[in-house]
Amino acid sequence: MKKFLCSLTFAALLLVQLPLHAQKVRGIDVSRYQETINWTKVAKDSTIRFVYIKATEGTSIRDPQYATNVKKAKEAGLLVGSYHLYSSKTTAYQQFGNFKSVVNKKQQDLIPVLDIEGHHCDKLYMARVDKLLELMENEYGVKPMIYTSERLYKTHFSGKKYAKYHIFIANYRSYPSTRFTLWQYTESGRCPGIKGKVDFSRFNRNHSLADIKLPKPKKQ
Numbered sequence: 108m109k110k111f112l113c114s115l116t117f118a119a120l121l122l123v124q125l126p127l128h129a130q131k132v133r134g135i136d137v138s139r140y141q142e143t144i145n146w147t148k149v150a151k152d153s154t155i156r157f158v159y160i161k162a163t164e165g166t167s168i169r170d171p172q173y174a175t176n177v178k179k180a181k182e183a184g185l186l187v188g189s190y191h192l193y194s195s196k197t198t199a200y201q202q203f204g205n206f207k208s209v210v211n212k213k214q215q216d217l218i219p220v221l222d223i224e225g226h227h228c229d230k231l232y233m234a235r236v237d238k239l240l241e242l243m244e245n246e247y248g249v250k251p252m253i254y255t256s257e258r259l260y261k262t263h264f265s266g267k268k269y270a271k272y273h274i275f276i277a278n279y280r281s282y283p284s285t286r287f288t289l290w291q292y293t294e295s296g297r298c299p300g301i302k303g304k305v306d307f308s309r310f311n312r313n314h315s316l317a318d319i320k321l322p323k324p325k326k327q
Contacts, residue, residue, distance in 0.1 A: 132154065132156050132315070133155050133307055133309055134309075135149070135296070135298065135305050135307055136161070137159075137160055137306075138170050138172065139172045141301050141303065142302055142303075144176060144300055145300035145301075146176075146179040146185070148300030149180075149301060150180075150185055152298065152299065155185070156185065156186060156316060157185060157186040157187070157216070157316065157319075158176075158180050158187055158188070159189065160177055160187060160188070161173065161190055162210050163191045163205045163209050164191070165192070165193075165201075166197040166201040169205070173209060177214055181214065186216040186316065186320070187215065187216050187217065188217025188218065188220060189215060189220070190219065190221070191206045191222060191239075191243075192222045192224070193223045193224075193239065195231065195235075198235065199238035199241075200238070203239055203242040207246060215247075215321055216320060217320060218250070218319050218320075219252070220253075221236075221243065221252070222254045223253065223254065223259060225258065233263060236263075240272075247321065248322065249321060249322060250272050250273070252272065252275050252288065252319060253272050253273070253274055254277065255274070255275070255276070256277055257278055261285060265285065273288040273319060274289075275291065276289070277291040278290065278292065279294055286311075288310065288314045289308045289311070290309055290310075290311065291306050291307070291308045292307060292309060
């Protein structure tokens with residue numbers, strides 16, 4: 108119990124660093140590991156406004172729950188975006204082809220996310236990362252958001268070259284020390300409608316949902 112209370116206190120201390128409007132808007136990200144989700148129950152939490160759903164990984168991996176999650180989440184009234192988990196083992200063109208073949212651009216409310224995690228990258232080939240970012244931008248007409256850890260951000264993405272990209276930082280111990288648009292502050296969240304744990308995210312004080320919404324297509 109003492110450990111539990113300490114965890115609650117720590118979480119509260121993290122959240123007071125955010126302005127009230129940022130505390131009231133949260134998002135989640137899901138994949139097949141959350142199994143079958145009751146999206147109607149999820150959407151009853153008025154603070155949860157958006158969800159990023161895993162679509163693909165590398166060249167050939169496709170999340171089996173993706174299509175169902177997109178359909179049901181949208182029906183429940185949540186804003187939906189998709190993410191691709193980067194692999195160091197295949198080319199940017201192969202990975203983009205996998206992502207594009209799975210994701211229906213017309214179903215997307217949010218800019219896409221390129222998920223770059225250290226334990227999935229034997230070596231981070233930045234030329235390949237840049238090409239994948241470029242291909243995603245050409246497809247959506249907007250720069251994708253980069254999801255990564257603070258360590259990888261500081262090593263690879265902190266320069267001027269990436270200044271115009273929205274950054275999605277995962278840090279479960281402390282408030283990010285880097286710039287960020289979204290902060291994934293826990294991987295152990297609980298949410299009605301989802302069995303087990305789920306990742307929760309909040310906005311930086313200087314950002315909001317408007318920053319990650321896909322621009323509406325211009326009328327012809």
